[in-house]
Amino acid sequence: MSHNSRTLPPSAAVVPPPAASAQGRKRSLQQRRARAAWLLVAPALILLFAVAGWPLLRTLFYSFTDAAMDTPEEYNFVGLANYLDFAEGERFGVLADPLWWQAVGNTLWFTACSVSLELFFGMLLALLMNEKFRGQGLVRAAILVPWAIPTIVTAKMWGWMFHDQYGVVNDLLLRVGLIETPLAWIAEPTLSMWAVVIADVWKTVPFMALMLLAALQMIPSDLYEAARVDGASAWQRFRRITLPLIMPAMIVALIFRVMDALRVFDLIYVLTSNSEATISISGYAREQMVSFQEMGVGSAASVLVFMMVAGIAACFLWINRFSHEGKEARE
Amino acid sequence: MAQLTLDKLNKRYGESAQVIKGIDLHVNSGEFVVIVGPSGCGKSTLLRMIAGLEDISGGDMYIDGTRVNDDTPSERGIGMVFQSYALYPHMSVYENMAFGLQLAKMPKAEITRRVEESARILQLEPLLARRPKDLSGGQRQRVAIGRAIAREPKLFLFDEPLSNLDAALRVQMRMEIAALHRRLKSTIIYVTHDQVEAMTLAQRIVVLNRGNVEQVGSPLELYDHPANEFVAQFIGSPKMNLLPGTLVGSGDTESIVRLWHGKTLTVPIATPASAEGTRVKLGIRPEHIEWGAVADAPYLADVLFVEHMGNETYHYLDSGKLGDPWVVRNSRRSDIAAGETVGYSLPPEHCHLFDETGKAFARRAPGKGAGRIPGADAPPITFAEPARTNALH
């Protein structure tokens, strides 16, 4: 130890050397840095565990029990029965419930439709806002309004707009002549999912647009000029320059949106209440848990929701990591 | 290789800001023209108008006699090298150079041939697979040039291509660009604010100031016969000294100037009689001021400070109330220190004369090697070592 510390002035020893440590060696700078880093992230990790990890573990725990909502302390372990069980030649459990699979289908359909529409319209808006025009700042602020409105308010608002007798949507469509009789947007099973998708797209397009706009603004304008000199048309500039360069930001935005959409609950619940045509997996979990008081089954459904969201998120991250273009454009 | 003609080219932004004010210019086929001027004078704007990246507000532009005002950059057949290189970060060096050719739907074999040829000229062959971020500044610059070359444009446009490089690399790239021009024999328009680059690269220099062309000419023409004060001060480093005075005698061959401190100097410059009595400025380059013995020299001045460059020395002389110190440039080493007083003289054959508006009176004498004009007062006395005194003033 002494032969090392002799070269350092006493004040340089910011971290006191561990007294008489076995190796007698001073920790390397890298080790000390790593230690400081752990100390700094520890509060966040602890907080994260308390608010996310612990409830998750509890849910996982309850999914193996037959606890009821009003008496959660009285339970028996039932193994995997809440997920899938065979008895008297019949199958039980969440995975055997046709409504669960209906909810999975609804959720995936909702996610695919709304996220791709959001991406499309978000991209259009972002490209538009990236152009220079008067009142740009105002438009950027105004576009955020739908995003800032609470989901419940959005759902109620669109509920009224889609109202079959008094709703503005039917009124407009009738006036334009696209339909001859008012449509039952909310009650009609084939239409209600579209009503939900439209409301969700309206609400979340601003988020997508701003994420993409931020990425667009990172692209130096001289790249476009170089491409113009190279003879690229507007579409080629978008395809060959813009798209590859905003790909990383786009994937991040998509991950956010897909994870959000997979967990959708409030919008559907408020807009179409308990309709089976639109029930989502989160809605299914809530129904088991709250309506049927089946804490065990509800927990099992929640765990499945979690696994689905986590799995899809992991896929996205994996794609992002291995997408070559994304990796290059990130810096 | 193409000719370029600009006819009263104008650029205004909105209603008020006129950035380019009616520029006429003809660039010959294969010529290397450098546009130089201070920051904000409109160099980039002019170049971008030529490129087609900026709309032309007024006037016409012709390439090889064809009006191209409304053509896109690629239709004009130009290649441009940007100050920031503007390489596509997500493409390899090869793809960067091939991009324009692919867009032009060129056959694959031809693309490969052209890219490899450009890479060979610029010694980029080992780097073709790399991404721009894995290159040094100089290499990036070469890729940017290579991308322009590969398209075999009629006209090369360079916008301050060396300003992001360090001094040593700048000198090297300067030589490479000069060599490239000799090799490709292409028409090049090169924008810079660095007069050294302009002097070393150009066949002709266009001096731009506030959207106007101040003068067009070969580097030495501009150096020896600046048309006005602006060009005189902009070309040459350190810049030309300007000494205020009054024209007291005019003539077709000689003029007499009374300098600010009362002494007169006869210079071989023609001035009209109408100018007599007006205020003028006498210009002299730092390397042309000569030291004299304190006893004989016509002028005395205190040395404010001294800069030793190794190969030469700059002395800054106190100009009193006139503001900026004069600069004297000595090709020898000197042990004169700040605070000393020196005598100096102004060789008339090296003097320039500018009228009140800054316009130059025509000089007869070329800058170098002109015989001394007999009878001019204060004949310069030169010594191996500058003479001096420590007398206090």
Ligand SMILES: Nc1ncnc2c1ncn2[C@@H]1O[C@H](COP(=O)(O)OP(=O)(O)OP(=O)(O)O)[C@@H](O)[C@H]1O
């Ligand atoms: N979009 C614009 N709107 C209004 N004025 C502009 C615009 N673009 C440039 N200008 C003005 O035009 C003038 C010339 O700009 P330009 O970029 O051509 O200068 P420059 O000579 O290239 O300068 P530098 O050496 O700093 O690059 C500047 O005064 C600038 O403020």
Ligand SMILES: [Mg+2]
């Ligand atoms: Mg510029």
